[in-house]
Amino acid sequence: MTPAIRIENLAKNFGSTAAIRGVSLEVPAGRVLGLLGPNGAGKTTLVRMVATLIRPDSGRILVHGHDVVREAARVRPLIGLTGQYASVDEDISGWENLYLIARLFNLRGRKARARADEMLERFSLTEAGKRPVGGYSGGMRRRLDLAASLTGDPRVLVLDEPTTGLDPHSRNSLWAEVNRLAGQGTTVLLTTQYMEEAEALADALVVIDSGRVIASGSTAELRARLGGQMLRIQPEEPGDLARIYQALLTAGHTEATVMADEGRLHLPLTGGGSQLTAVVRTLGEADIPLASLDTHIPSLDEVFLKLTGPAAREPVAARSAA
Numbered sequence: 185m186t187p188a189i190r191i192e193n194l195a196k197n198f199g200s201t202a203a204i205r206g207v208s209l210e211v212p213a214g215r216v217l218g219l220l221g222p223n224g225a226g227k228t229t230l231v232r233m234v235a236t237l238i239r240p241d242s243g244r245i246l247v248h249g250h251d252v253v254r255e256a257a258r259v260r261p262l263i264g265l266t267g268q269y270a271s272v273d274e275d276i277s278g279w280e281n282l283y284l285i286a287r288l289f290n291l292r293g294r295k296a297r298a299r300a301d302e303m304l305e306r307f308s309l310t311e312a313g314k315r316p317v318g319g320y321s322g323g324m325r326r327r328l329d330l331a332a333s334l335t336g337d338p339r340v341l342v343l344d345e346p347t348t349g350l351d352p353h354s355r356n357s358l359w360a361e362v363n364r365l366a367g368q369g370t371t372v373l374l375t376t377q378y379m380e381e382a383e384a385l386a387d388a389l390v391v392i393d394s395g396r397v398i399a400s401g402s403t404a405e406l407r408a409r410l411g412g413q414m415l416r417i418q419p420e421e422p423g424d425l426a427r428i429y430q431a432l433l434t435a436g437h438t439e440a441t442v443m444a445d446e447g448r449l450h451l452p453l454t455g456g457g458s459q460l461t462a463v464v465r466t467l468g469e470a471d472i473p474l475a476s477l478d479t480h481i482p483s484l485d486e487v488f489l490k491l492t493g494p495a496a497r498e499p500v501a502a503r504s505a506a
């Protein structure tokens with residue numbers, strides 16, 4: 185089956201800034217792909233190319249088999265874009281914004297008016313609909329933006345950081361709307377800086393940094409890259425850390441690490457429950473008083489920080505300095 189979005193070896197420069205350097209990815213029809221990355225990673229640049237707003241320097245993007253450069257006019261009606269910055273007209277009302285968009289999608293007269301009414305209703309903007317958008321709150325603008333991008337009933341919805349600046353209530357209703365659309369078969373490409381958002385919405389994730397794909401997979405697969413579950417052992421006396429370390433080593437648990445600043449030892453639990461039992465027995469035999477013992481699963485935020493943080497960048501910096 186033709187994927188909804190297929191990106192091949194895409195590159196884009198702005199002057200001497202290489203914003204995207206060799207990105208390839210695919211979004212199967214009806215799926216939600218979360219595109220994650222820190223500030224300046226290239227997320228907006230990438231989605232703007234998908235939405236035909238800027239042209240790639242090299243590589244190509246196909247939307248339902250149509251090239252975004254050569255067949256831009258065929259791609260545009262397939263796509264709804266909610267940009268990182270509100271793209272609605274501030275001087276006219278919310279209703280008028282939606283009505284004009286409905287007209288752009290070739291709806292006429294009563295049909296265009298009905299569509300504008302329907303979209304306002306769906307995004308709880310009916311009351312505000314008559315007022316100029318200039319007086320809307322940030323959350324209302326975001327909702328109007330999303331309503332605008334859905335007015336043409338797109339097969340592919342592109343959302344650039346849709347919930348940045350939203351309160352938890354507005355964020356949840358936007359998430360529910362995206363999940364509802366995805367359930368109806370709309371393909372969604374979503375950029376975000378929030379792992380929690382990616383986990384709530386996306387079937388698969390692609391992490392980009394400095395214009396390159398640095399990781400991809402399901403949330404579970406990305407978590408597994410941090411080594412999965414970790415046992416954390418904290419003695420009552422920090423002075424006992426070395427004794428615990430030694431006892432674990434002697435019993436064959438060679439992967440323990442002393443985290444002196446935390447006053448704890450970390451031991452990856454690669455051997456499952458039987459390893460946990462063996463460790464508890466070893467600690468019991470050593471008879472060292474413990475303050476706490478817990479298992480920790482890395483959060484997706486920890487995964488994100490590990491993938492895109494300073495430690496992850498070092499080899500790149502070293503290479504460019506050479």
Ligand SMILES: Nc1ncnc2c1ncn2[C@@H]1O[C@H](COP(=O)(O)OP(=O)(O)OP(=O)(O)O)[C@@H](O)[C@H]1O
Pocket residue numbers: 198199201202203221222223224225226227228229230268377
């Ligand atoms: N129109 C432009 N002219 C010059 N440089 C640009 C332009 N657009 C983007 N860039 C540069 O390209 C890089 C990627 O920017 P982009 O906006 O795509 O990042 P982003 O991942 O969307 O970041 P953020 O999370 O802050 O929105 C940055 O270095 C940015 O400064």
Ligand SMILES: [Mg+2]
Pocket residue numbers: 227228229268344
């Ligand atoms: Mg951006």
